[in-house]
Amino acid sequence: xxxxxxxxxxxxxxxxxxxxxxxxxxxxxxxxxxxxxxxxxxxxxxxxxxxxxxxxxxxxxxxxxxxxxxxxxxxxxxxxxxxxxxxxxxxxxxxxxxxxxxxxxxxxxxxxxxxxxxxxxxxxxxxxxxxxxxxxxxxxxxxxxxxxxxxxxxxxxxxxxxxxxxxxxxxxxxxxxxxxxxxxxxxxxxxxxxxxxxxxxxxxxxxxxxxxxxxxxxxxxxxxxxxxxxxxxxxxxxxxxxxxxxxxxxxxxxxxxxxxxxxxxxxxxxxxxxxxxxxxxxxxxxxxxxxxxxxxxxxxxxxx
Numbered sequence: 295x296x297x298x299x300x301x302x303x304x305x306x307x308x309x310x311x312x313x314x315x316x317x318x319x320x321x322x323x324x325x326x327x328x329x330x331x332x333x334x335x336x337x338x339x340x341x342x343x344x345x346x347x348x349x350x351x352x353x354x355x356x357x358x359x360x361x362x363x364x365x366x367x368x369x370x371x372x373x374x375x376x377x378x379x380x381x382x383x384x385x386x387x388x389x390x391x392x393x394x395x396x397x398x399x400x401x402x403x404x405x406x407x408x409x410x411x412x413x414x415x416x417x418x419x420x421x422x423x424x425x426x427x428x429x430x431x432x433x434x435x436x437x438x439x440x441x442x443x444x445x446x447x448x449x450x451x452x453x454x455x456x457x458x459x460x461x462x463x464x465x466x467x468x469x470x471x472x473x474x475x476x477x478x479x480x481x482x483x484x485x486x487x488x489x490x491x492x493x494x495x496x497x498x499x500x501x502x503x504x505x506x507x508x509x510x511x512x513x514x515x516x517x518x519x520x521x522x523x524x525x526x527x528x529x530x531x532x533x534x535x536x537x538x539x540x541x542x543x544x545x546x547x548x549x550x551x552x553x554x555x556x557x558x559x560x561x562x563x564x565x566x567x568x569x570x571x572x573x574x575x576x577x578x579x580x581x582x583x584x585x586x587x588x589x590x591x592x593x594x595x596x597x598x
Contacts, residue, residue, distance in 0.1 A: 406452040408438035408485075413460040416482075421468045428474035428522070435463040435482040437506060442488070447495040448541075454502045454533075456484035461509040462530075468516045475522030475569065480511040483531035484554065489539070496541040501549045502533035502580075510557040510577070517562065523569035528560040529576040538585045550580035 418433040437456030442448070463480045484504030489496070513528040532552030537544075558577040 401447040401449065402444045404442055404448070404450045404452070406440050406450070406454075408440070408452075408454045409457075410437040410455075411457050413458055415460055415462050415464070417464045419466045422470070422472075424471045425469075426473050429469050429472050429476045431465060431467050431469075431478040433463040433465045433480050433511075435461050435509075435511075436486060437461050437484040437504070437509075438486070440487045440489075443490045445492045447493045448489075448491045448497070449495075450489060450498045450500070452487060452498075452500045454485035454487070454500075456504050456506050458484070458506040461506045463511045465513045465515070465528075467514070469520075470518045472520045472522070476517055476520050476524045476526075478513060478515050478517075478526045480513040480528045480558075481530070482509045482511040482558075483534055484509050484552070485533045486531070487535045489537045491537075491539040491541060493539075494542050496537070496539045496544045496546075498537060498544075498546045498548075500535055500547065502535065502551070504532035504552040504554050504579075506532075506554045508555045508557065510555075510559070512557075512559045512561075513575075514561045515563070517567075518565040520566070521568045523571070524564055524567050525572045526560055526562055526564075527572075527574045527576075528558045529574075530556045530558040530578070531581050532556050532579045533581070534578075535582040537583075540587050544584075544586050546584060548582050550582065552579040554579075 414435050414437055416433045416435040418431060420431060422429055437458055438454040440452055440454070442450065461482055461484055463482045465478060465480045467478055469476055469478075484506050485502040487500055487502070489498060509530050509532060511528045511530045513526060515526055517524055517526075532554050533550040535548055535550070537546060556577045556579055558575040560573055560575040562573050564571055564573075
């Protein structure tokens, strides 16, 4: 939490002469840590959250630097301070208000900003006859897509904005005499996020805005004489979010705003199928799915 500016705050210096090994809450000599001044109220026992210099924290953890102290930040401009270093992380002047300090090694930070305003349209027209194996036909039209897969602690901040005139997918397929199976899939969406992680911590903050004219998917299929199964799907979304994680801690903030008309259409003629048949269509404004399968009692990746 950033500290509010306080006219009485004073500069704090690093005491390199001390050989102590623990923090001194009175703000005096602290050993290999930064000296922490006493509370300006005079209690001298706690850090002052009202604006005095707050170098406090475990070495290596990102901590807000007091921006009213000219030793590391310009007044009124919050800058992250890494207490494992004697200078403001990423900016020794403190003028950068968006600098990020990573507290531990092996973590992943994803900052994603996507905007699309043009037309995105995918079209597949196919005529297939006499196929010895399987037939797969796919078409996808999308505005913004983020797909992240990690195996360590992950922090994601993502914003996706789609204001396209048209986002869509069209499939026109004729398929006959297939020895295997047939799968035909059409998809269209303004914004899509898929996150898969295997860490101790997964922290996601996502904003999706769809203002496109009409994200839509249309599948027209004529299928006959198939020895296996037939599956045909047409789906359209304004915004879709999916997260799959086994993190011990997995906070997620998801904002989805859709003002578009969304449609999914499947027109099919199917004859002489040896297996099963499935035909589906979906039109969804906002969709979010989270799968969290953390094992209770498991230890974090650092063993603590």
